[in-house]
Amino acid sequence: MTEATRALRSDAERTVRQILEAAERVLSRNPAATMEQIAEEAGVARTTVHRRFASRDALVGAMAAWATRRFADAVEAAHPETAPPLVALYQVTANVLRVKLDWGFAMSRALTADPEAARVHAEVEEKCERVFRAAREAGLLRADADLGWARRVYYALIHEAAQSGDGDADALATRVVDTLLRGVGTAQGLTAPR
Amino acid sequence: MTEATRALRSDAERTVRQILEAAERVLSRNPAATMEQIAEEAGVARTTVHRRFASRDALVGAMAAWATRRFADAVEAAHPETAPPLVALYQVTANVLRVKLDWGFAMSRALTADPEAARVHAEVEEKCERVFRAAREAGLLRADADLGWARRVYYALIHEAAQSGDGDADALATRVVDTLLRGVGTAQGLTAPR
C-alpha cells in the first residue's frame, strides 16, 4: 500500500465514521428517517452515503456490526468470567451503558440476520447467562429466581437507564443493579418469599 | 335512524373491528407492514380498508384511540384512588396487562398528537403518580425512592411481562409487582440503603 492510498483510505474511513455516527443520531430519534436526512446530519451529499453503503440495509448492517463489536468489547472488559458476580454485574452494566448511550439504535438493530453479529451476541448472552447463574449460586439472586425473567428485567432496566439519560454511566449502573436486586420497595406488607 | 341503516351500520362496525384487530396482529409483528398485509389478515380487500380509514395515519389513530379507551377503563376498574396502594398496584397491573396483551402495538402508538388521547393519558399518568405517592407514604416504597424512576421501571416491567407472554394476566401481574418491589435479589452483600 502506497502512502497516498493510506492517507486517502484514512480520509474515506473518517467519512464512513461520520456517516455512521450521524445515522445513529438521526435514526435513534426517528427510525424511519431517510438517507437524505442522514446525509444532511453527516454533512455530506446523499450520493456519498450511497457510494459508501450499497443500500440502506448495508448502512444499518454496518452500524449494527460496529455496535456489536463495541458491545462485545464492553462486556469482555468487565472480565465477567473471573470477577465476583456482583462486581461483574456492576462493571458489565456500566460498560454496556457507555456503549448504549452512544449507539442505542444500532444496538437495537444488532439482532438482524448477520451470521457474525448473531455469533457474537450468542456469545455475550452466554456470558450473561453464566454471570446470572453464578450470582444465584453465590446467594446474590434468590434461589428460586427465574433466570430468564431476571435477564429480561436486567436488559429492560439497562434500556430504561439509557433512555432516562441523566447521570453518567457509573451512576446509572448503580441504579440499575440496585433496582434489579432490591427493587424499589421495602418488602413490607408483601407475601412471604415463594 | 331506520332499521336498515342500523343493521348496515352494525355490519360496517363489525368490519371496522375486524380491520382494527387484524392491524394490531400484523403491526405488532411488523410495524412497517403494508395496508395490503393488514387487509389480507382482516380478510378484506385493500380498498375496503381505505374506505374505512382515510389514510394509514387515520387507521393507526383509530387503533390508538380504541386502545386508549380500553386502557383508561382498565385503570379505572381497579379503583386506584380508593383501594390500598398494594391492592391498587396489583389490580391496575393485571387489568392493564389484559389490555396490553391484545393491544400492545396500539398502546405503543397511543402517545401521538391526538388531543383526546393525550388528555386521557395525562389523566391516567396522574392516577399512576398518585398511587405511587400513596405507596411511598404507606411505606410500601422506600422513603427515598425516586418516583420518576420507579414509574419508568414499572412501565418497563409491564412491557416485559406482556412480551414474555407466558401465563395469564394475574400471574404476570404478581411477577411484575413482586419484581418491582423486591427485585430479583436477596439483598445480601449489597451496600446499605442510601
Place this chain on the structure above:
DNA sequence: TGGAGTTGCATCATTGATGTTGCATGTTCT
C-alpha cells in the same frame, strides 16, 4: 505539476406504498 481518489451536484430510473375511482356483485331490510 500531475495523477489518484473523493466529493458535490444535477439528473434520471426504478420501485413500492398509498390513495382514488368506476363498476359489477352481493347482502340485508322493507
Place this chain on the structure above:
DNA sequence: AGAACATGCAACATCAATGATGCAACTCCA
C-alpha cells in the same frame, strides 16, 4: 322485488425513497 349500502376487483394516479451515473472541482501526496 326494490332500495340502500357495502364489498371485491381492476385500473389508475401520485409520491417519496432508493439507487445509479456523469462530470467538474477539490485535496493530497509524490
